[in-house]
Amino acid sequence: MTGKEVVNWRGLKALGIPYSRTHWFRLCSSGEAPRFFKLGRHRNSPPVWWLHEIIEWLEARATAKPADAPTK
Numbered sequence: 024m025t026g027k028e029v030v031n032w033r034g035l036k037a038l039g040i041p042y043s044r045t046h047w048f049r050l051c052s053s054g055e056a057p058r059f060f061k062l063g064r065h066r067n068s069p070p071v072w073w074l075h076e077i078i079e080w081l082e083a084r085a086t087a088k089p090a091d092a093p094t095k
Contacts (some may be wrong), residue, residue: 029062029071038077056080 025091032044050056057080059070 028074030074030077031069031071034074035072035077038081040077040081 030038035047042050042075045054048059049055055070057076059072061070
């Protein structure tokens with residue numbers, strides 16, 4: 024792997040992201056998830072993401088402290 028691989032919607036699901044398309048695109052547009060881009064100029068060109076950005080996002084979510092966890 025070169026670190027510059029792209030992943031499509033099926034790849035996101037294969038990585039274990041459980042969200043629906045609607046919710047995932049909502050997260051992307053709000054800046055809570057990595058932004059997608061299109062490989063082609065046509066409007067029906069499928070959205071893709073950089074794999075390394077998705078993995079970094081997953082790792083950050085895994086190490087983040089839950090917001091509703093009680094603090095001592």
